[in-house]
Amino acid sequence: MDRMDATGTLELLCADAWRAVTEEKLGDWRLRAAGGFTGRANSALAVGDPGMPVEEALARVCDFAHAHGIPPVVHAVEGSETEQAVEAAGWVPNTGHAAGHLVSVLLGPLGRGADGVEFLPGPSPDWWELTAGAREPSPAQRHVLTTGEIGYGVAEVTAGAVRAAITGDLLHISRLAVRPEHRRRGLAKALMAASGAWAAERGATQCVLQVAVDNAPALALYEALGFREHHRYRYWVPACEDRSL
CATH class of the missing domain: 3.40.630.30 (Gcn5-related N-acetyltransferase (GNAT))
Incomplete structure (x- = not known):
């Protein structure tokens, strides 16, 4: 599975700036719940190695989510080995996520x-x-x-x-x-x-932002300020689950 690279480290730093009410570690992964307030704070951040096969880790994601009264959601870097494994396990993009399921992570100057x-x-x-x-x-x-x-x-x-x-x-x-x-x-x-x-x-020394890829006005503003895309991430859900989060 994915080793912790610069993209994974950046994702963890962003997560540190947006702390869920409840968090649990699953290897490098973070299971997060915050009463349904935002996708980031109510999803499993799947970067690095969960310490077990991905299918088993996804079952743990579901157990954690159900225990906290939220739909199971995985936050995975677009194109990563982890995202490919999540898809292979039968999960699908959470296209019903109101704020946009595909997100651009931007870096720029202060x-x-x-x-x-x-x-x-x-x-x-x-x-x-x-x-x-x-x-x-x-x-x-x-x-x-x-x-x-x-x-x-x-x-x-x-x-x-x-x-x-x-x-x-x-x-x-x-x-x-x-x-x-x-x-x-x-x-x-x-x-x-x-x-x-x-x-x-x-x-x-630098600024980071997370913006839905369909938020054209925001992307135009940040591009004018010198921001450039570092990577993207996407929210995934089990095909049989409620995707309302």
Whole structure:
């Protein structure tokens, strides 16, 4: 099975920036559950060697998922030996995943700061509304979005917001959002620039992002900022399972 290469290491760093409520190790694999909040936090990250045949590991993924009340999902690097083994075991791409089942992992430079953006000491109700869709988050949302060394960036009194996390020497960006009435004013770029300066002060040297391949506006923004695709990953589910996650 796949050895832990640079792609697997990058996947693990991204996982460290987005911690599930419950995690268990299965060799190099990580089994994750967070009450259904996001695919990343409710899937088995299948990189490296699970320490057993893949079919047996997939059975363990199913047992873990059912024990935590979530559908079994595997997060595997596109084109990897692991993904090929998952497919051979009868699993299928989770095309019903609302946020997109095929995801591009991008690497790019740190921004150098911007006016009009500040980092809060903790998440405000407005920050929660923009990044999680509700001013009062669920316990799972609070855990996933606040665990680790996190910066809660806001632009112009939360016309926009971003979650910036430090993982190793990387800045991990997620939940970048701008209110519809404030779009096309450069606030997304300002949030990215300010996040880069915030992260550089904490030892980061580069930025990583995970974006669904069908999210054309986001991909265009990040390409303009100098980001390039490092690899892709895909969500897989057993053919007979509910794919609603």
